[in-house]
Amino acid sequence: MSTIKIGSRKSKLAMWQTETVARMLNEAGMETEISSMETKGDKILNVSIAKIGSKGVFTEELDEQLQNGVTDIAVHSAKDMQSILPPGFDLIAFTAREKVNDVLLALDANLNLDDPKAKIRIGTSSVRRIALLKHYYPHVQTVEMRGNLQTRIQKMRDGACDALMLAYAGVKRMEYEEMIVKVFPEDEFVPPVGQGCIAIECSDGLAAEKKENIRKCLNNPDSEVCLLAERAYLRKLEGGCSIPAFGLAVLENDTLTLTVGLASLDGSTILRKTEQAPRKEAEQLGARLGNYILENGGREMLAEIRRCQG
Numbered sequence: 007m008s009t010i011k012i013g014s015r016k017s018k019l020a021m022w023q024t025e026t027v028a029r030m031l032n033e034a035g036m037e038t039e040i041s042s043m044e045t046k047g048d049k050i051l052n053v054s055i056a057k058i059g060s061k062g063v064f065t066e067e068l069d070e071q072l073q074n075g076v077t078d079i080a081v082h083s084a085k086d087m088q089s090i091l092p093p094g095f096d097l098i099a100f101t102a103r104e105k106v107n108d109v110l111l112a113l114d115a116n117l118n119l120d121d122p123k124a125k126i127r128i129g130t131s132s133v134r135r136i137a138l139l140k141h142y143y144p145h146v147q148t149v150e151m152r153g154n155l156q157t158r159i160q161k162m163r164d165g166a167c168d169a170l171m172l173a174y175a176g177v178k179r180m181e182y183e184e185m186i187v188k189v190f191p192e193d194e195f196v197p198p199v200g201q202g203c204i205a206i207e208c209s210d211g212l213a214a215e216k217k218e219n220i221r222k223c224l225n226n227p228d229s230e231v232c233l234l235a236e237r238a239y240l241r242k243l244e245g246g247c248s249i250p251a252f253g254l255a256v257l258e259n260d261t262l263t264l265t266v267g268l269a270s271l272d273g274s275t276i277l278r279k280t281e282q283a284p285r286k287e288a289e290q291l292g293a294r295l296g297n298y299i300l301e302n303g304g305r306e307m308l309a310e311i312r313r314c315q316g
Contacts (some may be wrong), residue, residue, distance in 0.1 A: 009037040010220065013068045013077035016042045017154040022179050023204050024081040027101070027224060034223040041077055043067055065207070069095060072209040079220060080207045084200030084233060085173070086247060089240035091207075098217055099206035099225035100233045104175035106202040106254060108135060108195045110188040111177065112169040113162065117187050119143055119169075129158060129167035133271065137250040138195050139171070140273025155180050175202040196252040196265055196278075199236040203229055228257050235288040239266045242296020243304065249311055253292070260285045266295045268304050271311055277304055 010031055014024035021042060028038040068080040069092060084100060091097070110119065110128070118124060122145045129151030130136060136148045149167045151158050158170050159182065169187065177183060206224055208217060232255035239253045240246075250269040255262055262285050267278035279298050283291040300308075 008216075009039050010079065010216070011077045012038055012040050013071045013080040014040060014042045015068070019155055019176050019180055020081070020083075023083065027081050027204065027206065031220070031223055034219075036219065036223070041071065043071075068207070069209075072207065073211070075211060078208060078212055078216060082205045082207060083176075084203040084205040085198045087200060087205055087207075087237075088246045089199075089237055089244065094210045095207060096210065097205050098208050098221045100229040101204040101206075101224060102226040103229045103232070104178065104202040106197045107174045107192050108171055108190040108197060109174045109177055109186045110169050110171055110190070111159070111162070111182060111185040112187045113185070114168070115187060117169055119146065119188055126169060127167040128169050128171050129162060130171040132171070132198070133248060134198055134250040134252055134269065135171050135195075137269035137271055137273045138276075141269065141276060142194060142273075144273070155182070159185075173197070173201050192254060193265075196254050196267060198247065198251070199240045199253040200233055201254075203233060205233070231255070231262060231285045231288045232257055235262055235264050235292040236266075238289040238292025239264070239296045239299075240292075242293055242300065243268070243308065245308075248315065249308065255288070255292075257285060262288055262291060264291050264295060266292075266299060268299055268307055270307055271314055275303070275307065277302060277307065 012024055012028060014020050024040055028040060031038050065082060071077040072080055073094065119126060127147045127149050128139060129149045131150060131152045139146050139148060151161065151167065151170065155176055162170055177186060235255040236253040240251060243251055245251045250271065253266040255264045261282055263280065263282050265280040267276060269276045277299050279295050281291060281295055
């Protein structure tokens with residue numbers, strides 16, 4: 007089989023993920039070649055994701071490479087993927103999932119988020135994290151924070167904020183675990199769809215045999231079931247990373263438990279629902295819960311969110 011050409015963003019975290027994928031393919035006897043680039047979401051750092059537009063912020067340029075045959079697959083953080091891919095593209099594999107929690111990083115190990123009198127500024131670019139912080143920690147101030155992990159940590163060192171709210175997976179992969187001062191419980195701070203998982207994308211033009219070999223090597227069936235349920239939920243909301251939606255599926259034996267929800271931008275209202283289904287009904291479960299959220303205040307909440315974001 008010919009060399010597998012892999013497309014990736016240039017950030018250290020993206021390259022860590024891509025090199026991990028390349029190593030798995032290499033160990034299965036496949037040769038690889040990595041092509042890295044900066045996407046629109048990497049270049050525009052002075053505007054929030056919601057203002058840039060959530061569709062393809064981190065994927066558009068990588069999709070062009072796939073479509074033109076420059077690369078065979080693209081490696082993404084699953085949480086960055088839009089819920090509805092452009093025609094001609096498919097996600098063919100999801101890797102084993104890292105711990106899904108949000109965490110707080112700080113230079114001061116004694117920083118206490120639970121003290122209502124503490125004046126704490128938390129850096130984050132996530133509308134979901136901002137909304138949940140406003141709900142659970144209304145005394146906290148949030149500071150818009152874009153850029154890769156190293157850039158954000160440097161901004162914190164320079165005094166832009168007192169702490170950073172990030173995904174545990176990225177913090178662990180970049181070896182900053184010693185800076186974690188709090189792990190947010192996933193039953194309150196339910197993660198965004200896909201957090202902790204790496205997704206592999208290809209175009210319809212990729213040869214069937216090559217696609218099957220890649221999938222066989224990289225895909226974790228349990229991760230895939232969870233991600234199919236979560237993404238089916240987000241698809242019903244027509245959502246991406248610019249809305250404060252969340253979804254987490256957990257698989258135990260053959261039973262899938264899916265918790266989903268949507269928060270208002272100011273954190274005053276949180277819609278949430280948990281249901282179970284057999285693993286073979288993952289996508290039906292996600293779609294059903296998506297409809298539930300929409301029919302129980304979510305449709306109006308989304309309209310208000312989109313109106314506020316302009």
